[in-house]
Amino acid sequence: MLSDSQLNSLKWSIRKPHVNSTCIGCSACTAISGDVFEFDDDGLSCVKPLSTYENRDVDDSIAACPVNAISWQEADETGKYLHGITEHVDV
Numbered sequence: 001m002l003s004d005s006q007l008n009s010l011k012w013s014i015r016k017p018h019v020n021s022t023c024i025g026c027s028a029c030t031a032i033s034g035d036v037f038e039f040d041d042d043g044l045s046c047v048k049p050l051s052t053y054e055n056r057d058v059d060d061s062i063a064a065c066p067v068n069a070i071s072w073q074e075a076d077e078t079g080k081y082l083h084g085i086t087e088h089v090d091v
Contacts, residue, residue: 016075017058019045020090023069029061037061045069046087049079 017036019029023044029037030045036056040046050056062070073091074082085091 014052014075014077014079015072016053016079016081017047017061018071018073018081018085018091019047019087020069020071021088022067022090023088024067026066028064028066029070032064033057033061044088 019037025039025043025045027039027045030039033056036048036050036053036058037045038048047053058070058072062072071091073085076082081087
C-alpha cells in the first residue's frame with residue numbers, strides 16, 4: 001500500500017521524454033516527432049515544453065534513436081523532471 005506522500009507525488013507525475021548526453025544530433029527524433037523534439041544551439045535534440053507527450057510518436061523516436069539517447073522519465077505538472085534529472089545528463 002502506498003503512503004499519502006507517495007500517492008500525492010504520483011498525482012502530479014507525468015511521463016516526459018528525456019534526451020541524455022549520448023545524443024549525436026542525427027535528427028531521427030525530430031523527423032519522426034517534430035512536435036516534441038527540436039534542436040538546441042549545440043545541434044542536439046531537446047524536448048519542447050508541452051502539456052502532454054502522449055500520442056505523439058515518442059515511442060517511435062525512442063526506437064529510431066541510433067544511440068539510445070531518448071527515454072521516458074517522470075516530470076511534475078510544470079514539466080520539470082523529477083529526481084534531479086536534467087536534459088543531456090545521463091540517468
